[in-house]
Every structure is written in C-alpha cells, then in structure tokens.
Amino acid sequence: MIIGVTGLNGAGKDAVAALLKAMNFYHVSxxxxxxxxxxxxxxxxxxxxxxxxGNELREKDGxxxxxxxxxxxxxxxxxxxxxxxRNPQEVRLxxxxxxxxxxxxxxxxxxxxxxxxxxxxxxxxxxxxxxRKKENEEKSGNPHAQQLHTVAKMAKITLVNDRTIEKLQxxxxxxxxxxxxxxxxxxxxxxxxxxxxAEQVKLRATCLSAxxxxxxxxxxxxxxxxxNGTPKGIGHCVDGGCRRCTARHLGKxxxxxxxEPCTCCHSEENAIAQAAYNGVSTRDSIIYTTFTPCVNCxxxxxxxxxxxxxxxxxxxxxxxxxxxxxxxxxxxxxx
Numbered sequence: 001m002i003i004g005v006t007g008l009n010g011a012g013k014d015a016v017a018a019l020l021k022a023m024n025f026y027h028v029s030x031x032x033x034x035x036x037x038x039x040x041x042x043x044x045x046x047x048x049x050x051x052x053x054g055n056e057l058r059e060k061d062g063x064x065x066x067x068x069x070x071x072x073x074x075x076x077x078x079x080x081x082x083x084x085x086r087n088p089q090e091v092r093l094x095x096x097x098x099x100x101x102x103x104x105x106x107x108x109x110x111x112x113x114x115x116x117x118x119x120x121x122x123x124x125x126x127x128x129x130x131x132r133k134k135e136n137e138e139k140s141g142n143p144h145a146q147q148l149h150t151v152a153k154m155a156k157i158t159l160v161n162d163r164t165i166e167k168l169q170x171x172x173x174x175x176x177x178x179x180x181x182x183x184x185x186x187x188x189x190x191x192x193x194x195x196x197x198a199e200q201v202k203l204r205a206t207c208l209s210a211x212x213x214x215x216x217x218x219x220x221x222x223x224x225x226x227x228n229g230t231p232k233g234i235g236h237c238v239d240g241g242c243r244r245c246t247a248r249h250l251g252k253x254x255x256x257x258x259x260e261p262c263t264c265c266h267s268e269e270n271a272i273a274q275a276a277y278n279g280v281s282t283r284d285s286i287i288y289t290t291f292t293p294c295v296n297c298x299x300x301x302x303x304x305x306x307x308x309x310x311x312x313x314x315x316x317x318x319x320x321x322x323x324x325x326x327x328x329x330x331x332x333x334x335x
Contacts, residue, residue, distance in 0.1 A: 001176075001183040002074065004082045004094060006151045007105035008135055009125070010112030012161035012168065013083050016105055019165075019172045020081040028073055030054075030066040030084035047123045051137070054086070055145045063089035063143055086138065086146040091154045099183040103175070104155035107162050190220060194288045195312055195334055201225045202290055206236040207264045208245040209255075214267035214289040216275055216282055216306070223280050226270030230263050237264050268297040272304045282306055292331070295319040302327040310334060 003020060005013045021027050034050045037057065043049055057065050067090035070082055085091060085102070094100045107115075113131050116124045125131040138146040157175065161168050188196065194217055202213025206229035216224040235241030242263035253259055265273070268289050275282050283305035292311045293301060298320035301309060308330040314321075324331050 001179065002080045002082060002094065002097065002100045003176075004085050004091070004100060004102040005105060006085045006102065006148065006155060008112060008148065008152075009131065010115040011105040011107045012115070013105050015161070015165060015168060016103075016159070016172060017081050017083050019169050020079075020176075023079075023173070023176060025079045025081045026073075028070045028080055028082050030070060030082065030086070030090070032084075033066055033069050047134075051146060055142070058087060058089075058145070063087050064093040066090055067093045085151055086148055088147055088150045088154060089143070091151055098185045101157065101179055101183055102151075102155045103157040103159050104152045105159045105161050107160070111162060191288075191310055191332075191334055194222070195290075195310065197222070198288045198290050198312075202227050202267065205229055205267070206238050208237050208242070208249050209264070210291075212267040212290050214271040214287055216271050216285050216287050218282075218285040223282070223285065224271045224275035224278070226267045226272070226274055228264055228267045228270070231265060234263060266294060266297050268293050269300055272300050272306075275304075286310060291315045292318075292333070293320040293324070295323055298323040302329060308332070
C-alpha cells in the first residue's frame with residue numbers, strides 16, 4: 001500500500017511517517033526530492049527555496065511531477081509512505097492506483113505552533129501571525145503551485161493528532177490494519193486476463209498490416225497462441241516476404257483489395273494451426289482474439305469445434321461474424 005500524508009505545518013506529518021517507517025514502510029518525501037534538486041543546483045535549502053523550486057518544476061514538467069518521481073521508487077509488494085504532498089494533480093495521479101490512501105493530519109493551531117517552536121528549525125514561524133502568513137502562501141490558486149487547502153479536502157481519512165505519540169501510534173496501527181486488505185490492486189477477470197495476454201501475443205506479429213493476436217483456451221488454460229505473419233520458413237512480411245502486403249503499402253491498391261494472394265496467415269488461423277501441429281484438440285474451447293474474425297478465420301473456427309469467440313475490436317467486415325452466428329458459435333465483444 002501507499003499512504004500519502006498531507007497536513008499543515010506542525011500537524012505531525014513527520015511523526016506519522018516515522019511511525020510508519022517503524023512498521024517497515026519506505027518513506028518518500030516530496031520535499032526531499034526538492035532538496036536534492038536544490039543540492040544539485042548548489043542552492044541554499046530553505047522553506048522558501050523549496051516552495052520556489054517546487055513551483056518551478058511543476059510549471060516546467062507538469063503539476064504532478066513530484067508524484068511521478070516518487071512512483072519511480074516504488075517496488076511491487078512493498079509499503080510506502082509519501083509525505084509533503086502539496087498539489088491536487090499529485091493526488092489525482094496517485095489516486096489512479098488502487099493501493100493509494102491519502103490522509104490529512106490535523107491538530108489545533110496553537111499546538112502546531114508549539115511543536116514548530118520546540119523543533120526550532122530555521123525559518124519556522126514563531127508566532128501565530130507568522131504561521132498563518134506562511135500557510136496562506138501555500139494556498140495558491142495557481143494550478144502549478146502549492147495548494148495545501150485543496151489537497152487536504154481530497155484526503156479520504158482525517159487523522160487528529162492532538163494527544164501523545166502513543167495515541168498517534170495506536171491510530172496509525174489501526175489505520176494500517178483497517179486498510180491492509182482494502183488497498184490491494186483488483187485482479188482482472190478471466191476474459192480480460194486472457195485478452196491482455198492476446199495483446200502481448202500480437203506484439204510478435206510480423207505482418208505489415210495491423211498486428212493481431214489470438215489464443216485458444218480450454219478450462220481456463222491456454223492451449224495455443226497465434227499472431228499474424230507469413231508461414232514458417234517464409235520470409236517475414238515486414239522483410240518483404242508477402243508481395244501483396246508490400247504492394248499495398250507501396251500504394252498499388254487499397255486495403256481490402258485482393259488483386260493477388262496474401263502470403264500472411266491471420267492470428268486465429270495460426271493459433272488453430274499451432275494446436276493441430278502439437279496434437280492438441282480445440283473442441284469446445286474458447287478463442288480470444290484482438291479483432292473479430294474474418295470470414296476465412298470464422299470458417300476455421302467453426303470447423304475446429306471452437307464454441308466461443310471473445311474479441312476486443314470489431315473488424316469492419318461482418319461476414320465472419322454472420323457466419324459464426326449461423327453456425328451457433330457464441331461471439332462476445334469485451335467492453
């Protein structure tokens with residue numbers, strides 16, 4: 001999981017991060033990313049300098065630049081705490097992940113000032129007037145600047161930190177326990193799982209036409225795959241192995257015209273042929289294909305005993321789909 005932490009000065013963001021680090025969360029501070037930038041530029045690190053360089057980077061590389069940099073450090077299966085989140089676009093990018101949770105740490109104003117005074121950092125406010133002034137500077141309406149007030153409203157959880165560190169620890173441990181199983185990425189259903197694999201299969205296509213992929217499944221097990229390209233032992237279409245495809249891309253005729261035979265095999269055709277080559281029955285199987293089948297592939301699907309076709313994109317020629325319907329082969333288009 002990734003827990004994002006936001007909040008006003010002195011609310012206890014660092015304390016929350018420290019407690020999560022003690023629970024083996026990796027800490028990624030957006031402010032530290034800015035500090036590194038200042039160090040590279042050999043500039044003095046102050047709060048005002050951090051705000052300035054942050055606004056500059058957001059203006060130059062996009063308002064979510066720090067979130068993108070932070071996500072580059074994330075490894076699958078590990079837990080992270082992100083701090084110093086100050087722009088809504090950073091949150092929106094992170095919210096695309098199912099494993100992200102934003103919490104807003106709050107505390108009474110006087111208590112926050114007391115904490116700031118006790119930590120005694122350079123340029124920290126020492127009066128309520130200074131504190132309010134600093135915080136108003138972080139409430140910009142500029143989309144590329146800090147907008148802490150807007151970020152705070154986007155938090156799913158408000159964590160009140162107005163008591164002891166032990167009480168805060170209890171709250172953090174309860175929070176992690178409550179969301180441990182809720183924040184995992186959802187698994188794709190079987191249809192999308194197999195279609196995603198078909199999308200990878202098509203990357204092997206060697207035809208000059210649109211790349212297509214197919215795989216045949218029975219009992220939720222892949223028994224064969226195929227992509228479009230020339231037969232075994234024949235020069236690849238992308239290397240000039242198919243005269244028709246080459247002529248079409250040289251502008252000799254339009255797509256869909258067949259003045260001469262095409263050497264390439266379609267993905268469904270290759271998947272069925274591969275199953276036959278390896279002695280695997282396709283009876284009562286399901287074929288997943290990135291395009292609805294053409295009429296020739298539809299004929300092969302019917303005669304191969306395939307009971308269902310699941311596709312992603314509808315091919316402009318509907319003769320194949322009509323043939324499947326007449327033969328009683330089920331066709332589904334994934335949404």
